[in-house]
Amino acid sequence: MSDRNVVLAINDVEPGLVQAVKRHANRLGKELKGIVLVDSAYEIAKARAKDHTGFFKEIICDFDDPYQLQKVLKPYAENLLVATCRHESSILSFRKVLPFLPYVETPSESALLWSTQKQMMRDRLHSYDESLVPKYRYLDELSITKVNAILRELDFPIIVKPIGLEASVLVTICHNKRELMKCLQQTFEVIESVYSRYLGRGNPSVLLEETMQGDMYSVDAYVSPTGEIYCLPPVQVITAHSIGLPGFYSYRHIVPTGLTPEEIAGAYQTTKAAIRALNLSASTAHVELFLTKDGWKIIELGPRIGGYREALYREAFGIDHYYNDLAVRMGDEPEIPTEPLAEVAGMNMYADEEGRIESITGFEEAKQLPSVVELAVHAKPGDLALFAGNGGKLIVDGILKNKDREALERDVAKVRELIQIKVGAVHPDELILE
Numbered sequence: 276m277s278d279r280n281v282v283l284a285i286n287d288v289e290p291g292l293v294q295a296v297k298r299h300a301n302r303l304g305k306e307l308k309g310i311v312l313v314d315s316a317y318e319i320a321k322a323r324a325k326d327h328t329g330f331f332k333e334i335i336c337d338f339d340d341p342y343q344l345q346k347v348l349k350p351y352a353e354n355l356l357v358a359t360c361r362h363e364s365s366i367l368s369f370r371k372v373l374p375f376l377p378y379v380e381t382p383s384e385s386a387l388l389w390s391t392q393k394q395m396m397r398d399r400l401h402s403y404d405e406s407l408v409p410k411y412r413y414l415d416e417l418s419i420t421k422v423n424a425i426l427r428e429l430d431f432p433i434i435v436k437p438i439g440l441e442a443s444v445l446v447t448i449c450h451n452k453r454e455l456m457k458c459l460q461q462t463f464e465v466i467e468s469v470y471s472r473y474l475g476r477g478n479p480s481v482l483l484e485e486t487m488q489g490d491m492y493s494v495d496a497y498v499s500p501t502g503e504i505y506c507l508p509p510v511q512v513i514t515a516h517s518i519g520l521p522g523f524y525s526y527r528h529i530v531p532t533g534l535t536p537e538e539i540a541g542a543y544q545t546t547k548a549a550i551r552a553l554n555l556s557a558s559t560a561h562v563e564l565f566l567t568k569d570g571w572k573i574i575e576l577g578p579r580i581g582g583y584r585e586a587l588y589r590e591a592f593g594i595d596h597y598y599n600d601l602a603v604r605m606g607d608e609p610e611i612p613t614e615p616l617a618e619v620a621g622m623n624m625y626a627d628e629e630g631r632i633e634s635i636t637g638f639e640e641a642k643q644l645p646s647v648v649e650l651a652v653h654a655k656p657g658d659l660a661l662f663a664g665n666g667g668k669l670i671v672d673g674i675l676k677n678k679d680r681e682a683l684e685r686d687v688a689k690v691r692e693l694i695q696i697k698v699g700a701v702h703p704d705e706l707i708l709e
Contacts, residue, residue: 279356282601283379284311285372286365288326291585295597296330310351314338314368324361338371348375355379357604363577366391380500380557380604382578389553390560390578393438393482396553400573403552407545407573411484413438417463419456425483426452432486434523435459437466437479445469446523447664448486448516461665469666489567491517491574492532494546495584495596497603500557504550505609506543507594509534510587512563515625515663522663527687528583528621530591538566545571559600583621583674590648590676591619617676618683620646622690624671626660630698635670637693646675646686660698670696 282296288311300307309331317323318335325333336343358379360369370387389395400407412425435458437445445462449455459481466479491512497505513527520526534542546562553576561581563574580596588594592612599609626632634656642650650673654660661667671694677683 279354280305280307281351281354281356282307282309283351283355283358283376284309284331285358285360285369286311286313286317287324287361288331289324289361289585289597290326290328291595291597292359292361293326293328293330295595295601298595298598299601307356308332310334312336312347312372314365314371317365317368338368341374344372344375348372352376352378357601359600359604361579363391363579366578380606382555382558386553386555386558387578390555390576393436393575394480396575397482397484400549400552404548406570407548407552409485409487409572411482413480413482414459415478415480417459422452422456422459426455429483429485431455434482434484434486435462436482436484437462437469438482444663444666444668445481448523465666487565487567487572487574489565489572491563491565492534492542493561493563493581493584494542495581495588496546496550496560496562497599497609498550498556498558498560499603500606502551502556504547505599505603505611506546507584507588507611508532508592508613509539509542510581510584522625524625524663524669525582525621525623527623528587528619530587530619531615534566541571542566545573549573549576557604559596559603583672586649586674587619587621590617590674591615617678618680619674619676620683620687622673622675622687623669624691624694624696625662625667625669626696626698628698629661629665629667630659630701632656632658632660632670633697633699634695636695636697638671641690641693644675644686644689646677646683647673647690648676649674650690659701660696 296307296309311331311333313335315335315337334347336347358376358381366387370384373381373384389399394413397408397411410429414421432448432450435447447458449458492509493512494509495507509532511529511532512525515522515524515526549562550560555578558578559580561577561579565572585596588596593616602609632654635652638652652671654670675686
């Protein structure tokens with residue numbers, strides 16, 4: 276282990292990872308090098324985060340070709356110190372690489388499969404402890420016979436979720452059979468194109484489950500190669516649906532939360548149960564939960580750092596999420612400060628209506644607000660604006676912090692007031708993924 280000095284990333288490299296590797300180099304007292312192995316199928320992904328510093332050497336190859344994988348990894352195999360994967364859309368790529376990483380601690384191929392395929396995830400959670408999840412069924416085609424059979428076992432309202440997608444894309448709630456059939460028809464019309472666009476895992480299909488009533492939270496946790504679990508403070512998640520907007524995307528994140536010590540202990544207990552149910556190790560886990568009248572329930576688990584959690588935990592507690600992610604994969608203890616430094620909010624914005632974006636204004640003015648830490652626009656005039664439930668992606672997101680909760684709330688509201696997304700009407704036939 277002492278002479279190993281190569282950090283392997285899969286598909287993406289964000290600035291936080293580069294800084295974390297340099298911190299570990301100082302801690303270990305030796306020079307570390309980075310390589311990022313990029314699946315040729317992922318190379319053109321619009322959202323791929325590239326290391327523009329040159330610290331990580333980029334290697335592109337076909338992950339479906341074992342000969343290529345073995346050839347490109349051979350020079351590094353005995354010097355690999357740790358391997359990590361940041362995004363859900365890259366976990367399938369990571370699984371393909373695992374057989375060629377025999378001398379470094381990684382999650383098992385089965386654990387990565389179970390924690391990225393909603394069908395398998397629900398089965399493993401239910402088998403481990405059926406109280407962790409609501410009642411659920413699967414559907415791989417639009418069949419009235421299959422739907423009728425499912426409705427004899429599930430009660431409305433029912434949530435429809437694609438099995439291999441993330442970020443609440445195509446997630447819809449249905450209150451009766453008519454709504455369900457309309458939802459399923461629309462979903463199966465676009466699901467293959469959405470899977471293709473967003474690198475969905477597995478065969479395009481959907482999960483149907485009874486709706487949980489309660490408040491949504493998430494907990495990121497570090498899992499050592501030997502199964503020790505370290506939980507981070509919970510983050511409250513306000514979904515668009517919970518405040519009457521279309522979609523189930525994360526409208527708002529809040530940290531620290533107002534949970535009691537007993538409620539936090541319960542969240543940690545349920546988080547650990549979910550991780551053990553999926554046999555996850557040598558990884559960070561992002562666990563989404565509902566606090567219901569019957570206790571904590573699992574929404575889903577991802578074998579990775581949660582979206583925005585690196586910034587949320589850094590600004591709220593001074594936690595270096597990337598540093599800890601690498602540390603735990605190497606079998607070292609993570610550093611987890613627990614004293615809050617500030618009140619922190621994460622926010623996402625979609626257009627109020629679907630259509631063709633004509634303009635996005637007020638962004639520069641919003642960036643000047645005192646609470647703003649990060650603010651980004653992910654679309655431009657001419658792009659199609661769709662709701663998350665129809666396969667659309669968010670348009671604006673940001674992180675804000677302030678020691679004063681009231682001042683933070685004012686700035687969050689002001690950002691939403693200042694940034695205006697003007698959308699022009701289009702023919703319904705144009706409201707499809709491009």
